[in-house]
Amino acid sequence: MTNSLRIGEARRRKRRMGIVFFVFSLAILLLFTPGTRADDVTTFTFVTARGMEIPIADLIFPTLVGLYLMAGLAALAGIWQFAKGFEHPNAVLGVVAGFFVLAFLTWAARGRSMNMTGMLSSSLLRAVPIALAALSGIMCERSGVVNIGIEGMMLMGAFCAALFGSLGGSVWIGLLAAMLGGGLMAGLLAVLAIRYKVDQIVAGTAINILATGLTSYLSTRYLQVNPALNRPPTFSPIAIPGVASIPIIGPVLFTHTLPVYLTLILVAGIFIMLFYTRWGLRSRAVGEHPRAADTLGVNVFKVRYVNVLLGGLVAGLGGAYLVLASVARFDQLMTAGKGFIGLAAMIFGKWNPIGALGASLIFGFADALQTRLAILAVPIPSQFLLMAPYLVTIIVLAGVVGQSRAPAADGRPYEKE
Amino acid sequence: MPPVLELKGITKRFPGVLANDSIDLTLEEGQVVGLLGENGAGKSTLMNILYGLYNQDEGEIFVRGERAHIEEPNDAIALGIGMVHQHFMLVPVLTVTENVMLGMESTRRFGFLNRQVAARRIRDISDRYGLGVDPEAVIEDLPLGIQQRVEIIKLLYRSADILILDEPTAVLTPQEVSGLFEIIRSLVAQGKSVIFISHKLREVLEISNNIVVLRRGRVVGSTTPEESNERDLAAMMVGRDVILSVPKAAREPEQPVLRVENLYVRGDQDRMAVDGVTFEVWGGEIVGVAGVQGNGQTELVEVLTGLRKSDAGRVTVDGVDVTNAPPRKITEAGTAHIPEDRQRDGLVLAYPIMQNLILNTYYQPPIAKGIRIQEEPMRERAERLVNEYDVRTPSIFTPVGNLSGGNQQKVIVARELSNPVKLTIAAQPTRGLDVGSIEYIHTELVRKRDEGAAVFVVSAELDEVLSLADRILVMFEGRIMGIVPAKTATKEALGLMMAGIKSEGEATNKPDTRREA
Numbered sequence: 001m002t003n004s005l006r007i008g009e010a011r012r013r014k015r016r017m018g019i020v021f022f023v024f025s026l027a028i029l030l031l032f033t034p035g036t037r038a039d040d041v042t043t044f045t046f047v048t049a050r051g052m053e054i055p056i057a058d059l060i061f062p063t064l065v066g067l068y069l070m071a072g073l074a075a076l077a078g079i080w081q082f083a084k085g086f087e088h089p090n091a092v093l094g095v096v097a098g099f100f101v102l103a104f105l106t107w108a109a110r111g112r113s114m115n116m117t118g119m120l121s122s123s124l125l126r127a128v129p130i131a132l133a134a135l136s137g138i139m140c141e142r143s144g145v146v147n148i149g150i151e152g153m154m155l156m157g158a159f160c161a162a163l164f165g166s167l168g169g170s171v172w173i174g175l176l177a178a179m180l181g182g183g184l185m186a187g188l189l190a191v192l193a194i195r196y197k198v199d200q201i202v203a204g205t206a207i208n209i210l211a212t213g214l215t216s217y218l219s220t221r222y223l224q225v226n227p228a229l230n231r232p233p234t235f236s237p238i239a240i241p242g243v244a245s246i247p248i249i250g251p252v253l254f255t256h257t258l259p260v261y262l263t264l265i266l267v268a269g270i271f272i273m274l275f276y277t278r279w280g281l282r283s284r285a286v287g288e289h290p291r292a293a294d295t296l297g298v299n300v301f302k303v304r305y306v307n308v309l310l311g312g313l314v315a316g317l318g319g320a321y322l323v324l325a326s327v328a329r330f331d332q333l334m335t336a337g338k339g340f341i342g343l344a345a346m347i348f349g350k351w352n353p354i355g356a357l358g359a360s361l362i363f364g365f366a367d368a369l370q371t372r373l374a375i376l377a378v379p380i381p382s383q384f385l386l387m388a389p390y391l392v393t394i395i396v397l398a399g400v401v402g403q404s405r406a407p408a409a410d411g412r413p414y415e416k417e
Numbered sequence: 418m419p420p421v422l423e424l425k426g427i428t429k430r431f432p433g434v435l436a437n438d439s440i441d442l443t444l445e446e447g448q449v450v451g452l453l454g455e456n457g458a459g460k461s462t463l464m465n466i467l468y469g470l471y472n473q474d475e476g477e478i479f480v481r482g483e484r485a486h487i488e489e490p491n492d493a494i495a496l497g498i499g500m501v502h503q504h505f506m507l508v509p510v511l512t513v514t515e516n517v518m519l520g521m522e523s524t525r526r527f528g529f530l531n532r533q534v535a536a537r538r539i540r541d542i543s544d545r546y547g548l549g550v551d552p553e554a555v556i557e558d559l560p561l562g563i564q565q566r567v568e569i570i571k572l573l574y575r576s577a578d579i580l581i582l583d584e585p586t587a588v589l590t591p592q593e594v595s596g597l598f599e600i601i602r603s604l605v606a607q608g609k610s611v612i613f614i615s616h617k618l619r620e621v622l623e624i625s626n627n628i629v630v631l632r633r634g635r636v637v638g639s640t641t642p643e644e645s646n647e648r649d650l651a652a653m654m655v656g657r658d659v660i661l662s663v664p665k666a667a668r669e670p671e672q673p674v675l676r677v678e679n680l681y682v683r684g685d686q687d688r689m690a691v692d693g694v695t696f697e698v699w700g701g702e703i704v705g706v707a708g709v710q711g712n713g714q715t716e717l718v719e720v721l722t723g724l725r726k727s728d729a730g731r732v733t734v735d736g737v738d739v740t741n742a743p744p745r746k747i748t749e750a751g752t753a754h755i756p757e758d759r760q761r762d763g764l765v766l767a768y769p770i771m772q773n774l775i776l777n778t779y780y781q782p783p784i785a786k787g788i789r790i791q792e793e794p795m796r797e798r799a800e801r802l803v804n805e806y807d808v809r810t811p812s813i814f815t816p817v818g819n820l821s822g823g824n825q826q827k828v829i830v831a832r833e834l835s836n837p838v839k840l841t842i843a844a845q846p847t848r849g850l851d852v853g854s855i856e857y858i859h860t861e862l863v864r865k866r867d868e869g870a871a872v873f874v875v876s877a878e879l880d881e882v883l884s885l886a887d888r889i890l891v892m893f894e895g896r897i898m899g900i901v902p903a904k905t906a907t908k909e910a911l912g913l914m915m916a917g918i919k920s921e922g923e924a925t926n927k928p929d930t931r932r933e934a
Contacts, residue, residue, distance in 0.1 A: 276529055279528060281511075282520075288509070289506070289507070289508045289509070292507060292519075294490065296521070298520045408509070
């Protein structure tokens with residue numbers, strides 16, 4: 001029985017967490033120190049984008065010292081966890097995992113130099129579409145509708161962004177079209193799932209297949225033969241006056257395109273709306289116990305329709321980002337699983353917009369890291385590097401963080417009696 | 418002055434069922450009407466119509482003398498009608514304030530919630546009626562008795578003055594029931610009117626001004642507590658004379674069959690659900706477990722039947738160690754299990770009766786031959802058991818899910834008790850059944866006892882435990898508060914123990930006045 005599997009979880013979790021900290025410490029020592037020579041030196045640079053140079057001295061240190069420092073800190077955390085126990089072990093886990101990543105970077109960049117500012121900045125850029133997908137999922141699932149069609153909604157959004165952006169010659173037209181495209185797909189999901197009570201996994205899958213087929217067909221048939229239809233304008237970066245010139249933080253956070261800022265605003269906005277407004281209270285109640293909401297006169301169907309449609313708009317925005325704020329063209333299957341990774345980020349972030357943003361940043365960082373490492377020619381096959389963040393997620397979710405609880409009525413169609 | 422509420426000729430049909438057949442009911446201001454009836458008599462249907470969850474096919478509703486059209490709950494709320502549902506309509510992860518204000522939120526500009534204003538109103542209501550509810554508490558942390566008060570606050574918050582309470586005492590201890598009655602009296606004293614739905618005769622007699630009895634969707638009687646008594650009401654409810662107690666001869670227990678030593682079991686919320694219990698059940702006796710639901714009974718039964726692992730302790734059945742053994746080993750040691758949730762744990766609803774009857778023996782001859790199941794012996798066994806245990810069904814090929822609750826339970830009883838059994842574990846064996854089926858199940862359990870088996874019964878109905886058991890074991894927060902002989906136990910003493918107050922001495926000394934009445 002699943003019940004008995006959960007027995008004793010919390011009590012053992014404390015000790016298990018301590019062991020995990022030690023494992024990180026040991027892993028640093030065993031994986032990275034053997035290949036490091038005593039005279040190896042690591043250089044971290046903080047070079048910023050063209051035109052906005054802020055002079056910061058490079059950080060140069062002996063590789064081994066860095067490794068021992070990181071391993072020592074992780075071990076200290078382990079000792080403390082066993083002796084006293086941290087109040088927020090999950091947060092400490094994040095920090096310890098951070099030590100491990102730093103150690104890894106120290107090792108990977110031994111004898112060379114690595115641009116930290118550039119990597120953090122690109123982590124954020126790669127996290128944005130994942131975060132938007134996660135937000136879309138949160139909007140739907142908080143009200144009780146499982147949305148695995150986010151991938152399809154993003155793809156449709158990306159296609160519309162490219163086509164209408166090119167036709168109208170304006171990023172704004174592209175952006176609007178993308179959101180409407182995502183919203184259209186979401187409308188389909190809403191009607192299937194809410195009105196016709198189709199199994200929501202099946203409905204979501206149908207949307208993914210439909211969007212894939214439709215955009216691929218239209219793209220082959222029209223965009224490829226007529227390149228003018230696939231040449232949308234792009235958003236240009238906006239440096240926010242004042243804060244953009246803060247060292248490190250400025251270039252990492254405040255020199256991006258509008259959709260990036262919009263995503264960060266959406267994270268905060270959806271968080272506030274979910275937990276501090278009437279709409280949020282009703283959405284959460286409908287996702288947890290729709291009948292209770294119904295008996296108090298809340299229109300369950302309306303709440304779900306509205307939330308799924310809003311979720312579709314957000315997913316469409318994610319698609320637009322891929323086109324209008326990065327590659328400036330539509331490619332078949334260009335979402336490449338970001339919708340699904342967004343769902344993972346949603347679960348990892350416990351259906352909370354801020355948690356989901358955190359999870360997206362981890363995924364984005366892993367993605368950015370992987371490309372950097374390929375450049376540094378680290379002797380690990382790139383496929384394994386690609387796998388690493390997801391492996392870590394699975395281990396962390398299954399073994400340490402404990403259960404992430406979905407809204408109780410998630411995925412269950414509501415039937416009025 | 419017109420009555421505050423009047424139902425006239427309410428009729429509601431569901432496919433194949435006449436749930437309400439031309440029902441009349443009148444509620445005067447400041448009064449309590451007790452609506453009495455068995456499960457399936459149509460009480461809940463009637464109230465759901467009144468609350469707008471269903472719409473009636475025929476009939477009219479008058480509120481304060483005016484014809485009312487109630488299409489959905491919002492209409493009922495607007496007319497001042499509120500309902501506490503049998504299964505609470507509370508969102509477990511939200512706070513009291515959030516639950517109460519839902520659908521009628523106090524907001525600042527732009528729809529931002531104003532929790533302070535709502536919390537203040539809730540505190541006022543709580544103080545005024547003596548409810549003692551903390552607005553900041555999260556629902557899932559509250560005991561059921563307090564959750565029920567939150568439900569009542571929800572109604573008062575919406576200025577309801579006609580309150581429908583659907584089976585409100587089902588989940589309460591006797592002490593909590595008295596607390597609820599205090600609250601109802603205080604509500605009525607301040608001008609509210611109450612419809613009190615129950616199938617418990619004594620409670621209806623105690624709290625109501627008027628009593629309306631429903632049977633098979635019709636009003637079969639209207640009376641007052643002064644003009645009536647338990648026996649008359651029971652007869653009205655069931656349609657014939659009912660034996661209110663279980664006839665059973667005195668019997669001396671033989672030797673211990675089930676032995677439980679120092680058993681510790683963790684519940685789903687990771688706290689100790691069963692916190693070190695030791696007891697024995699002997700062959701030839703029925704041990705009944707009394708306790709408010711959620712005090713470890715479910716977990717205890719799950720461990721005894723192999724559905725959950727214990728953390729520490731030892732369980733033996735007739736000398737065989739079955740601690741944390743798989744269910745099949747426990748079954749083969751001679752244990753029969755009538756599970757609490759018969760539809761989830763007891764039956765495969767989509768399977769025919771025939772196959773449900775062999776779920777515990779399908780792998781043994783004569784049903785099994787090698788890896789195949791033999792059709793003939795399976796059918797013969799099913800025909801025999803259906804006759805023997807009086808399962809009312811068109812055929813043995815009927816899916817079990819199509820049977821009534823009573824007949825579903827008979828299928829389980831037939832499957833479990835038709836084998837040689839040394840120990841019978843029955844959890845809530847009569848929950849939701851009609852009186853006829855209850856009598857039948859009780860007789861079967863007593864028969865097993867008389868044949869020398871040990872019988873272990875868990876029930877939320879104190880009356881059932883009192884009439885069925887030879888010894889009563891009271892559980893509170895995972896511990897055994899005491900084990901008392903049923904002959905000398907009183908409801909009051911058991912109630913105190915169920916609430917965690919030790920009073921074993923009292924229980925054995927006080928004469929049993931209630932049960933003789």
